[in-house]
Amino acid sequence: SDLNAILKAAQRSAEITRQLLTFARRQTINPQPLELNQVIKEMLQMLNRLIGEDIDLVWLPGEEAWPVKMDPTQVDQILANLCVNARDAIIGVGKITIETSNVVLDEPFCKEHPGATPGDYVQLSVSDDGAGMDHTTAAQIFEPFFTTKKMGKGTGLGLATVYGIVKQNDGFVNVYSEPDLGTTFKIYFPRYSGQTEPIKIVEESNIEPGKGERILLVEDESAVRNLGEMMLKSLGYQVISAGGPMDALKLMELETEKIELLITDVVMPEMNGRDFASRIQARFPDIKIIFMSGYTVNVIAHRGVLGEGVNFLQKPFTVNALASKLRSVLAH
Structure with a gap:
């Protein structure tokens, strides 16, 4: 031992x-x-x-x-x-x-x-x-x-x-x-001494917080997962996180309450995000899904990993981008 x-x-x-x-x-x-x-x-x-x-x-x-x-x-x-x-x-x-x-x-x-x-x-x-x-x-x-x-x-x-x-x-x-x-x-x-015209300033947007919805976050890189979990909790969501598809599936076997949304990485060692999402949908048919990746949506689509029209979030993302994507997906 x-x-x-x-x-x-x-x-x-x-x-x-x-x-x-x-x-x-x-x-x-x-x-x-x-x-x-x-x-x-x-x-x-x-x-x-x-x-x-x-x-x-x-x-x-x-x-x-x-x-x-x-x-x-x-x-x-x-x-x-x-x-x-x-x-x-x-x-x-x-x-x-x-x-x-x-x-x-x-x-x-x-x-x-x-x-x-x-x-x-x-x-x-x-x-x-x-x-x-x-x-x-x-x-x-x-x-x-x-x-x-x-x-x-x-x-x-x-x-x-x-x-x-x-x-x-x-x-x-x-x-x-x-x-x-x-x-x-x-x-x-x-100090950045290059051309400062234009410095892109994003006007402060009102971040619409969550309403306590339960989210399953699956990401195999722990540093990214920890940051994502912090962001989601700060936005007012309940978070269940897992370091990979198999861990997540084990957690879901014990889950009795509704999970409103899944956020999953696309490329993971055990199983790709699309196949994993299908397994989760079999358990929770009404679950909404957001795929995330460091690759661009064009690269992911070209490799045939995801179909068209999926909800996609490019990593790394700001809290504003995450909040906006969550509200739009949960509203539909």
Whole structure:
């Protein structure tokens, strides 16, 4: 049994490593000039739901923040992971503060901060008044698998994911923390000096929350699944999540209440999304289905994996895109 436990642990480590590499490096991203303040503003409604009523969320946008170039969904991922991390560090009531500012980094600063290069940056900081960390813990937090949470409560991938995204966008991150004094993450994104006409600003839309509908989420990449689950819960849905078709089918055997909607990845190791959805429909004939994939809908259609006219969501997606797709599918 000890050998089995070791083998299972090794398999789990290999799986998480594969997921992290896939998530950080091979994700389909669409970098574009952004106003960081606008992207954060659109995310606040979701973040408030994510952290709960006992914690105040304070938003302090810097004036005339410079543009940056990155995928807006990656900003969402950074904020969701940092706010969940801050929430978990706060016992009872507390405060999380999100700030932006323009900063110019010089040689002396960069010598003191490995990974930094001189230049113009937009700084995004997320601070909490939670438990804080000692220096030993703070030095390890960006390592994959490292977590201070109880067994089964965290994958240890949240902050490693943040680190991967920041590095992918030529930025760097510093953490400042003391036990009992809270924690501040400072992320530096290079100023985008290319053509800023037009910076595509999406007007803040009223995200229509769910009405407590029950959703089955099936996604084999745990980092993507965790983020999707957070988004869905923050939008007011009840979520049952599974790491693959076989796990989901086992869960559904025990399910007696109605499941209104299935969100499933298209390409999964055990079974493709179309065949899996057919199995679920046999159990719940009225269930609505949304397929999601990092591949474009054209590629998926060309490969014959999905038929025409299906509900499709391109990964990675923003909370606005998810909310909009859910309401339109559930309404029909």
